[in-house]
Amino acid sequence: MITAHLTLARWFAEGAGKLHVQFELAPGSLTALVGPSGSGKTTLLRLLAGLETPTQGQIRMDDTVWLDSQQHINLRPQQRSVGYIFQDAALFPNLTVRENILFVTPKGETARADALMDATGLGPFVHKKPTVLSGGQQQRVALVRALVRRPRLLLLDEPFAALDAEAAQQLREVLLALHRAWETTTLIVSHHQVDVQALADRVIHLSQGHIVADQLNPHRVTHEPLGERIEKIWFDQAQQQWEIQTATLHLKSANPAWGQLSVGMLINLSW
Known part of the structure; x- marks a missing residue:
């Protein structure tokens, strides 16, 4: 369980104000953080990651304190079990x-x-x-x-913003499949309803640094475990492993059970 209670003076789109939020994230949950531009969404992610420091507050991951302003505890980003994905992939x-x-x-x-x-x-x-x-x-x-x-918390800041519709849909499917398989607690910032509907269990609405709504996603699109149809399957003798291609994935495994699979069958990433 992640618990956070954070306060930070900052400049919002509407003018000077104070970010003041308190919330919990259940283990393995996938929460969407939505709200107008300049409402403090990215700032909140940066506070959780340790990239910014609040005026006062606490962040706790289960029994581990990441931040406590009164006790002068503030773990560095490298000491927090956080994965952070920006709009820009920021690769070397x-x-x-x-x-x-x-x-x-x-x-x-x-x-x-x-x-x-x-x-x-x-x-x-x-x-x-x-x-x-x-x-x-x-x-x-x-x-x-x-x-x-294997971060305890995965933060995503508009990861689909720079992608075309097809690439965004493929990445959403990969993200959701990996989330289901690994059960990483995830918080995603998005301006797009399609992302919220496809991914989020819960939606937190932020406005000028305050949570104005926090609810289970009423539009959540639920499916059986996400899968894709096998387009090609073959056994690589040199590597002694099976290989599968779908519309978006190329998978490999030495699992002998893959020998029972065939073209057209539905597979999912939670195997």
Whole structure:
């Protein structure tokens, strides 16, 4: 459980004011943070991540205190178990996709990084530089880079804003599948109703630094575990593993059960 009670003087779109919020995020929840531009949404994410410091407040992750202004506790961003994805993927342009991801991968967790790259369809691009990737592919790299450390809290600030409709939909599907599989507590900022309807269990409305509404998402689109149809499946003799291609993903596994799969079957990322 994440609990936060934060106060910060700042300038809003309507003028000078004070951000003052108090809320809890249940483990494994996916919450949308919405509101007009300049209402304090990005500031709130930065406060949770430790990139800004409130005038006063507390942030607690279960039994761990990340911030307590009265006790002079303020963990650095590196000490908080947070993954942060910006509108701009913010990748290192001189590193390949795999190098970008391994740069933040904990020691001994290379297999997890490779599994995430395969699960998000990045397998064919691991040796390419970010500059040759599409916007959607770059955001997938950012997603893997944020998740590979298994953060307790995942923060996303308009991750689909710079993508076209098709790329945004594909990334939403990948994000939702990984969220279901990993059950990471997630807070996403978005101005678009389609993101809220497709992803969020709960919606927090922010206006001039205050929570004006906090409710379960009445428009939540519920499905069975998200899946995609197999377009190709084959066994790589050299690597001794099965490979599957769907419309958006390229998956690999040495699991012998994959030998029972065939073209046209529905698969999902929670396997």
